[in-house]
Amino acid sequence: MTSRSLTGTLRGVIPRSLADRLGWLGAGIVAFLLGTAVFAPVLAPFDPAERVARPFLAPSADHLLGTNDVGQDLLSELIYGTRVSLTVGIVAAVVAMVIGTTVGLIAGYYPKRLGSVLMRFVDVVLILPFLPLLIVLAAYLGRSLTNTIVVIGVLIWAAPARIIRSQVLSLRSREYVLASRSMGAKDRWVIMRHILPRTALLATGSFVRAVSGAILLEAALSFLGLGDPIQKSWGSTLFWAQSRGAFLTPAWKWWVLPPGLAIMAASLGFALIAFAVEERINPKL
Amino acid sequence: MRLRSRAAILLLVMSLIAVACSSETTDTTASGDEPTATTAVDGSTDETSAPETTAAPSEEPITVRAAVTGGEDTLNPYTYVSGFPGWNLLMLQYDSLMQFDAAGEPQPWLAESVEPNDDLTEWTITLVDGVTFNDGEPLTVDDVEFTFDYFVEKAAGRFARDLRGVESVTTDGDRTITVNLDAPNPAFELVALADIPIIPQHIWSEVDNPEEYQFDSVTNVGSGPFVLVDYVEDQSYRFEANPDYFRGAPTVDELVVVVFADDSGPLAAIRSGEIDVIFERISPEQIELLDAADPIDVVQGPEFTTQMINFDVSKAPFDDVAVRQAISLAVDRQDIVDTVFLGAATVGSPGWVHPDKAVYNPAVAADQDLEAANALLDEAGYTDTDGDGIREFDGAPMSFEMLTNSSDSLRLRISELVSEMLAEVGIQVNVASVETATWEEAVWPGFDIANGRNYQMAAWGWSAPIQANTIRVAELVHGDPSIGFLNLTGFSNPEVDALAAQLLTEADEAAAAQAIGELQVLIADLVPFVLLAYPDGAYAYNSATYDGWEFIAGQGIVSKVSLLDPSARP
Numbered sequence: 001m002t003s004r005s006l007t008g009t010l011r012g013v014i015p016r017s018l019a020d021r022l023g024w025l026g027a028g029i030v031a032f033l034l035g036t037a038v039f040a041p042v043l044a045p046f047d048p049a050e051r052v053a054r055p056f057l058a059p060s061a062d063h064l065l066g067t068n069d070v071g072q073d074l075l076s077e078l079i080y081g082t083r084v085s086l087t088v089g090i091v092a093a094v095v096a097m098v099i100g101t102t103v104g105l106i107a108g109y110y111p112k113r114l115g116s117v118l119m120r121f122v123d124v125v126l127i128l129p130f131l132p133l134l135i136v137l138a139a140y141l142g143r144s145l146t147n148t149i150v151v152i153g154v155l156i157w158a159a160p161a162r163i164i165r166s167q168v169l170s171l172r173s174r175e176y177v178l179a180s181r182s183m184g185a186k187d188r189w190v191i192m193r194h195i196l197p198r199t200a201l202l203a204t205g206s207f208v209r210a211v212s213g214a215i216l217l218e219a220a221l222s223f224l225g226l227g228d229p230i231q232k233s234w235g236s237t238l239f240w241a242q243s244r245g246a247f248l249t250p251a252w253k254w255w256v257l258p259p260g261l262a263i264m265a266a267s268l269g270f271a272l273i274a275f276a277v278e279e280r281i282n283p284k285l
Numbered sequence: 286m287r288l289r290s291r292a293a294i295l296l297l298v299m300s301l302i303a304v305a306c307s308s309e310t311t312d313t314t315a316s317g318d319e320p321t322a323t324t325a326v327d328g329s330t331d332e333t334s335a336p337e338t339t340a341a342p343s344e345e346p347i348t349v350r351a352a353v354t355g356g357e358d359t360l361n362p363y364t365y366v367s368g369f370p371g372w373n374l375l376m377l378q379y380d381s382l383m384q385f386d387a388a389g390e391p392q393p394w395l396a397e398s399v400e401p402n403d404d405l406t407e408w409t410i411t412l413v414d415g416v417t418f419n420d421g422e423p424l425t426v427d428d429v430e431f432t433f434d435y436f437v438e439k440a441a442g443r444f445a446r447d448l449r450g451v452e453s454v455t456t457d458g459d460r461t462i463t464v465n466l467d468a469p470n471p472a473f474e475l476v477a478l479a480d481i482p483i484i485p486q487h488i489w490s491e492v493d494n495p496e497e498y499q500f501d502s503v504t505n506v507g508s509g510p511f512v513l514v515d516y517v518e519d520q521s522y523r524f525e526a527n528p529d530y531f532r533g534a535p536t537v538d539e540l541v542v543v544v545f546a547d548d549s550g551p552l553a554a555i556r557s558g559e560i561d562v563i564f565e566r567i568s569p570e571q572i573e574l575l576d577a578a579d580p581i582d583v584v585q586g587p588e589f590t591t592q593m594i595n596f597d598v599s600k601a602p603f604d605d606v607a608v609r610q611a612i613s614l615a616v617d618r619q620d621i622v623d624t625v626f627l628g629a630a631t632v633g634s635p636g637w638v639h640p641d642k643a644v645y646n647p648a649v650a651a652d653q654d655l656e657a658a659n660a661l662l663d664e665a666g667y668t669d670t671d672g673d674g675i676r677e678f679d680g681a682p683m684s685f686e687m688l689t690n691s692s693d694s695l696r697l698r699i700s701e702l703v704s705e706m707l708a709e710v711g712i713q714v715n716v717a718s719v720e721t722a723t724w725e726e727a728v729w730p731g732f733d734i735a736n737g738r739n740y741q742m743a744a745w746g747w748s749a750p751i752q753a754n755t756i757r758v759a760e761l762v763h764g765d766p767s768i769g770f771l772n773l774t775g776f777s778n779p780e781v782d783a784l785a786a787q788l789l790t791e792a793d794e795a796a797a798a799q800a801i802g803e804l805q806v807l808i809a810d811l812v813p814f815v816l817l818a819y820p821d822g823a824y825a826y827n828s829a830t831y832d833g834w835e836f837i838a839g840q841g842i843v844s845k846v847s848l849l850d851p852s853a854r855p
Contacts, residue, residue, distance in 0.1 A: 070624050229718050243694035245570050248552050
């Protein structure tokens with residue numbers, strides 16, 4: 001919970017313009033990474049799946065980041081890895097938001113029985129020991145990109161659900177909602193017409209934050225060998241670096257550091273955007 | 286947010302590891318950052334600072350500090366944990382009737398001579414005179430008889446298995462023991478006589494429940510060159526030399542075995558000089574790096590483990606020998622050895638037997654031949670009819686899932702390479718990396734081949750004992766599950782069955798050699814599995830402290846032989 005309270009403290013201190021500037025910095029990082037992902041085939045000097053040189057080469061003019069343990073070009077791996085990391089991050093966040101928004105809407109709109117049951121379930125999900133559960137689930141379901149996405153998605157929806165529920169709780173007692181209901185509007189119509197659109201903005205902030213978290217989790221899973229080790233993601237590059245001893249040799253400089261920095265940059269980019277967005281849209285108390 | 290802070294901590298830890306490790310490599314004098322390692326080393330240094338050994342008063346006593354990953358409990362025949370290096374450490378304290386020489390062949394040790402009868406059912410063993418246990422009691426034929434009975438009666442997993450087929454053990458009360466087997470067993474020396482530690486009757490006869498029994502310094506007694514004098518759970522073992530050892534006092538006065546939590550700790554510790562030898566195989570990419578560091582040396586040799594491809598021979602298209610031959614021809618074994626093992630492996634023989642074995646048949650050889658592989662598949666009617674680069678059989682594409690276990694990263698890389706190689710001949714292989722339990726369950730359900738097979742292709746490997754004992758090839762290829770109980774591919778061929786059956790009971794050495802020579806040709810031709818490589822063992826040691834390490838083929842350096850004077854070795 002430290003990061004949330006940190007955001008809270010910063011909110012009063014940092015002028016809006018600085019938050020905006022950080023937001024734009026984040027947007028710049030994300031745009032750069034998206035560009036890299038889209039144009040990966042153009043940017044990458046080699047096919048990352050092809051063995052193009054001797055294994056364990058140090059960086060040279062031909063291979064700017066050297067080669068990995070079977071002679072694949074590490075720079076190309078890094079560039080193509082952007083695709084996997086961003087895809088997993090974004091799709092897993094979408095999964096989380098769909099679940100989180102649905103649960104949040106229902107729990108907020110029917111706060112009595114259904115709502116409290118749902119929220120207790122959310123509490124349970126929130127207090128589950130996170131990484132161990134993630135590891136168990138990933139190991140149980142097997143290794144594939146889809147499973148990685150699903151596992152991350154179904155574990156990070158609880159926080160967005162709480163945020164959305166609190167907004168819905170406040171919305172449902174607004175006068176226009178009450179008016180609409182007193183005129184006989186059905187619940188479904190009220191939710192779709194009056195509530196959902198007003199939560200969408202709040203959901204955007206949660207979404208960007210979830211992307212940031214999902215990218216880190218994908219890297220963590222792949223690093224532990226629980227992702228698909230044949231997929232070229234940043235985490236799997238680190239997995240191979242670790243299993244072939246690069247952490248103990250000078251190779252860490254070109255094999256471990258670049259994907260590590262890339263993971264950091266991607267996560268930071270989305271986190272900065274989320275910070276700026278939340279700064280604008282979060283209801284002030 | 287919970288998830289973000291957790292993940293951030295993970296990233297932080299990862300980067301810290303990277304920083305920590307970098308300092309290891311750039312500055313070899315830095316001390317280990319790994320907490321378990323540091324405490325363990327500290328603990329043992331305290332003890333070694335007060336040496337009690339007086340074996341070589343004229344010279345500086347030699348203390349060797351060795352690293353293992355994972356504890357081995359109290360290291361007695363019932364409690365040691367792993368087959369390697371647990372059994373090897375156990376055998377520093379105990380002796381067996383025979384001992385492996387450098388070629389991996391059993392030689393008489395506690396036994397002065399081992400004489401089988403003509404049909405290999407009756408073994409007459411004469412003990413060396415004057416061997417004593419470390420407490421001064423003599424080691425007699427009664428102890429040997431007691432050991433055999435005890436391990437069978439108290440079901441000591443591995444040693445009871447070694448003794449299957451033993452009908453009776455009799456002694457003449459002096460120095461001769463006669464063991465009767467219920468069937469001929471050409472491998473009895475290898476699997477039993479060189480494997481079983483002889484335990485003292487005067488102590489173990491009072492032990493009813495060996496798995497629970499707590500041995501102390503008085504009762505923890507063997508006849509071996511070392512005595513375990515100190516043990517700290519999951520931290521360290523301290524062995525002292527037995528100066529009265531029957532083959533002469535060991536060349537090392539004290540052996541401290543430090544338990545590390547993972548593989549990377551020992552690598553950092555040997556560089557910084559905190560340990561002198563690693564009692565675990567080092568991975569191929571470390572060989573050159575460690576060998577280049579002074580005064581660390583690396584010793585390499587054959588290990589008899591295998592890396593291979595299995596396929597379900599009972600189902601199409603692998604029931605067609607042409608497909609299996611094509612796969613064998615399409616893989617470039619040398620490329621796998623060079624790329625994955627960086628040369629630290631031996632190219633797989635298609636006939637199963639390791640080239641370092643005496644019975645290896647050099648007539649079988651494996652060269653990649655894509656043209657021949659393509660021609661074989663074309664002739665057999667597997668053609669690419671829809672032009673997508675993948676051949677078809679019965680209208681379906683030749684696309685197969687190859688299972689591999691995620692815990693073995695080298696095997697995963699091998700699978701990727703095989704997939705690449707088979708694509709060249711129009712066979713698509715999708716590598717699926719799964720949990721070890723899932724992989725075993727698919728390839729070898731319930732560890733009983735009667736349960737069938739649930740895979741198409743699988744990257745597989747056997748442990749060293751199966752290769753080390755050449756006649757066990759019969760267990761891999763015989764069509765009858767009671768004989769071929771390791772026949773995971775469902776292969777069956779009457780000619781192979783006949784040769785395999787003959788091999789298991791053949792008492793005549795020349796006839797046995799002839800049979801295994803022919804069997805290799807048949808296996809290479811019928812391809813019940815595709816053998817890719819035999820990874821070599823490599824061990825790193827500090828040559829300034831001790832350099833007497835002897836590589837025993839199929840066993841490595843962890844044995845009492847390494848710690849004895851060269852003239853005392855078998």
